[in-house]
Amino acid sequence: MTDLGLTPFLVLASFLFVCGVVCIATKRNAIGILMGVELVLNAANLNFVAFARFGPPSFRLEGQVFALMVIVLAAAEAAVALAIILNFYNNHSTVDVDRADELRG
Amino acid sequence: MLDFLLAVPGRLYVVATLLPLLAFTLLLLTGLMRRLSVGTPLHRILGGEQPRLLGALIVLAAMASSATIGVTNLQRFLADPAHATHDDAGLAARWSERMDWFRLGSLDTDPPPVFEKQRQENPHRKVPRTALALELGYRIDHLSAVLFAMVTVVGTLIVMFSIGYMKDERNAAVEDHEVEKQTPTVHRFHRRGRFGRFFLFLSLFCFSMLNLLIADNLFQIFVSWELVGLCSFFLIGFYYERPSASYAANKAFIMNRIGDAGFLVAIMIAWTSLGTLNIEEMKHRLRSPAADSHGKLDLAEQFVRVNLEDPIVDDSVKRYSLPAVDAEPGTHLALFPLAWEEADHFHGLGYKRSQDHGFEVPDVLTFTSYGAMPYWLFVAMGLGLFLGCVGKSAQMPLHTWLPDAMEGPTPVSALIHAATMVAAGVYLVGRCFALFAPEVLLVIAYTGAVTMFVAATIALVMTDIKRVLAYSTVSQLGLMMLALGVGGWVAGLLHLLTHAFFKALLFLGAGSVIHGCHHEQDLRKMGGLAKKMRTTALTMLVGVLAIAGTPFFSGWYSKDLVLQAALGFGLTHPQHIALFILPLLTAAMTAFYMFRLWFLAFAGAPRDHHVHDHAHESPLIMTLPLVILAAFSIGVAWGWPLWEVDHSLLAHALNHSAPSFLPTVYAHEYETAHHYHLAVGGAALLAAALGFGLAAIKYWKPRRAMVLGDIKPGTPANFLAKKWYFDELYDAVVLKPTVAIARFAGAFDKRPTEGTLAARRYDAATLDGWLNGLGDATLSAGRSLRRLQTGRLRSYILVLALTTAAMLAILTVLKT
Numbered sequence: 001m002t003d004l005g006l007t008p009f010l011v012l013a014s015f016l017f018v019c020g021v022v023c024i025a026t027k028r029n030a031i032g033i034l035m036g037v038e039l040v041l042n043a044a045n046l047n048f049v050a051f052a053r054f055g056p057p058s059f060r061l062e063g064q065v066f067a068l069m070v071i072v073l074a075a076a077e078a079a080v081a082l083a084i085i086l087n088f089y090n091n092h093s094t095v096d097v098d099r100a101d102e103l104r105g
Numbered sequence: 106m107l108d109f110l111l112a113v114p115g116r117l118y119v120v121a122t123l124l125p126l127l128a129f130t131l132l133l134l135t136g137l138m139r140r141l142s143v144g145t146p147l148h149r150i151l152g153g154e155q156p157r158l159l160g161a162l163i164v165l166a167a168m169a170s171s172a173t174i175g176v177t178n179l180q181r182f183l184a185d186p187a188h189a190t191h192d193d194a195g196l197a198a199r200w201s202e203r204m205d206w207f208r209l210g211s212l213d214t215d216p217p218p219v220f221e222k223q224r225q226e227n228p229h230r231k232v233p234r235t236a237l238a239l240e241l242g243y244r245i246d247h248l249s250a251v252l253f254a255m256v257t258v259v260g261t262l263i264v265m266f267s268i269g270y271m272k273d274e275r276n277a278a279v280e281d282h283e284v285e286k287q288t289p290t291v292h293r294f295h296r297r298g299r300f301g302r303f304f305l306f307l308s309l310f311c312f313s314m315l316n317l318l319i320a321d322n323l324f325q326i327f328v329s330w331e332l333v334g335l336c337s338f339f340l341i342g343f344y345y346e347r348p349s350a351s352y353a354a355n356k357a358f359i360m361n362r363i364g365d366a367g368f369l370v371a372i373m374i375a376w377t378s379l380g381t382l383n384i385e386e387m388k389h390r391l392r393s394p395a396a397d398s399h400g401k402l403d404l405a406e407q408f409v410r411v412n413l414e415d416p417i418v419d420d421s422v423k424r425y426s427l428p429a430v431d432a433e434p435g436t437h438l439a440l441f442p443l444a445w446e447e448a449d450h451f452h453g454l455g456y457k458r459s460q461d462h463g464f465e466v467p468d469v470l471t472f473t474s475y476g477a478m479p480y481w482l483f484v485a486m487g488l489g490l491f492l493g494c495v496g497k498s499a500q501m502p503l504h505t506w507l508p509d510a511m512e513g514p515t516p517v518s519a520l521i522h523a524a525t526m527v528a529a530g531v532y533l534v535g536r537c538f539a540l541f542a543p544e545v546l547l548v549i550a551y552t553g554a555v556t557m558f559v560a561a562t563i564a565l566v567m568t569d570i571k572r573v574l575a576y577s578t579v580s581q582l583g584l585m586m587l588a589l590g591v592g593g594w595v596a597g598l599l600h601l602l603t604h605a606f607f608k609a610l611l612f613l614g615a616g617s618v619i620h621g622c623h624h625e626q627d628l629r630k631m632g633g634l635a636k637k638m639r640t641t642a643l644t645m646l647v648g649v650l651a652i653a654g655t656p657f658f659s660g661w662y663s664k665d666l667v668l669q670a671a672l673g674f675g676l677t678h679p680q681h682i683a684l685f686i687l688p689l690l691t692a693a694m695t696a697f698y699m700f701r702l703w704f705l706a707f708a709g710a711p712r713d714h715h716v717h718d719h720a721h722e723s724p725l726i727m728t729l730p731l732v733i734l735a736a737f738s739i740g741v742a743w744g745w746p747l748w749e750v751d752h753s754l755l756a757h758a759l760n761h762s763a764p765s766f767l768p769t770v771y772a773h774e775y776e777t778a779h780h781y782h783l784a785v786g787g788a789a790l791l792a793a794a795l796g797f798g799l800a801a802i803k804y805w806k807p808r809r810a811m812v813l814g815d816i817k818p819g820t821p822a823n824f825l826a827k828k829w830y831f832d833e834l835y836d837a838v839v840l841k842p843t844v845a846i847a848r849f850a851g852a853f854d855k856r857p858t859e860g861t862l863a864a865r866r867y868d869a870a871t872l873d874g875w876l877n878g879l880g881d882a883t884l885s886a887g888r889s890l891r892r893l894q895t896g897r898l899r900s901y902i903l904v905l906a907l908t909t910a911a912m913l914a915i916l917t918v919l920k921t
Contacts, residue, residue: 025902033898101896 009050016043156300203242244321310336364496371489410435440476487545498530515616550590557583593670600663614645673778696796
């Protein structure tokens, strides 16, 4: 297997990140936003493991541990966020985030 | 305690000065307690609503004790054996003390040796500056000792007189009809009697005045100077419910502030340029030393003007040189060290003009080094000092406050505005005589001459008995200033002393007349009072004779000496002969208006029967001071032989403390004056006789119409009656523009409810517009920024992402 090097991974990660941000910024659906967040987190994960592989030797372990931690974090976050969305839907019969403006000043 | 006082007899003067202050404090505290204890038994003990006599007696006792000390100490001072031996150190040890009041910087225990010595070792060595300190101190010489006795004696007599004069103020309720007359809205005016308050201010004034006399430095004099001004303000405005009184008090205070600004400038110049405010030390710094070991006296005690030499030797040393004998005088004034070493006299200055020597001045001045100050700054210092005296002594152009000050009770006019405070300006000029440049002395002489003449002309037509005396005071003060300006130091200060006695007498006499006529001050309504008020009439006649310069009365001695000095100066400098002609004219006018006053009040037939019928002689407590003052007015300047003006004992005493350079500087003037002294005496006598004759013809038995007739507009008399339109001039030149500027400035800040519509618009367009605009802009900025906080997640993310992108872009650009 030929060695691809760091750059393709970083390009892919930034592509994923931009997709995630655009998704967060454009979606009105709360689930969609949650998906965007997952994309952003996974982009970060990709960066971590890429640097763990190609970066300086001291990053080897840390990068992988961080990636695992982010996966766990994303799962927890998804659980909490989905619970909020579910509650919001129960109260407002919608998951449109623009309708969540009761705390607006 | 007694040992402490007797160890240095000068300390008794401090005690005598502090006694009135003690009385003041006592009265102040009692009054405060009375005020706070309303409703308790203490209030009744302290006098209740009825003012008590006791306060006045305390002040009288304090003043009488001061007078006793003043007179006995004067005797002891004159008998001091050190005078005969010219033992200055002995005199200083017994009659002066100094202490630090407020020291700026550390005490220099080891003063550096004379700069010249140091310069030999190291030419560019910087000498540390001696620490400066504000000092408290007293120094008694003949001038202050004699004046101290005068002020305490006159003060005691006036306090005594006031107890009688102010007796109406001892009532619990006083009606002031003047208030009703002046303010149409008030119909009946009652107030509590202010007996205690009067004596309170009087005692504070006495303390300040005595402190002014014994002070040995300008700063202490300035403090007292302000205090006497303050007391004057309080006492002019004693009847402050009358608008005229409060106006006059303000006027006096403001006019004096103008002068005091000059005084303060002079103090600042002295502080920065000379490094000391002690008058003796200032003199030693400004004038060359009195004598030197080489016996060369041609420059002794004179101002030495030098030129700054080009090029400057070094950054830290400037070099000055004496100009050639017949060249222009130098641009700088040499300052001399206060501490000498015996052999070192004049070497630094190159005292012989034939040898071309200069002297060098280090950057950092000390008391022990030579120095130099620009000559114009020195002249400015003298002018500033004199400006203070102009304000206090009511000289032109600040003279307008003194006649208005007659709103105060008459004893105040006598004590403050005739005998003592207004004389303080003359006293200060005399005290600081050695510090005045010749140019300043000329200014002093001309200011005095013009003031004297103008005030005398106004006094010719005044009809208010106190205003005649007020203008007479202004005129006489001008005469004293003139005398000092032309070098007649003894003459001017002798006149100050004799004038204090006879003018206090005249004012108290006027007070007695006013008291007897139930507060009628208009000369046109008097007449024929001599039969009703025999003592007052006689004593006032003595005062009139004294001020007119009748032979053997005290005024004759001093006035003759002044005229002699003026003639000596006028003949030596023919371009200044006006300085002799003006006082001669004024002498005639003085005799005229004083006899006019006396004839109008006491001679002839009564013109207003209501006033005449109710007139009565004043009680003994008022006439006794008159008699005593009359005795002083006759004999205070006597000497033996009586008919020789030059042998006045008082003048001889004053001569002791005259600046020692006078005989050399004014040698020619004094010689001329002495040569013509008989002619001067004759001319003065003739002038006085002329004035008396005219007054007698016109006013001995005046026709009713002539006295009561109004002065027609357009005549010279009207011009004089309007006081040369000085008040109107100041009104137009100073007051109106000031008010206009204030209006203009005020227009910047009109509230929406104030002023005219135009003013408000103007304000809205300028200051308020800008300030409100600033506030409005902040508000609207906040309002529009609030919209950014939408609560929409998407816009936040967008901003976040865009900002991050922008920052990354900036970083990239910066990195390359």
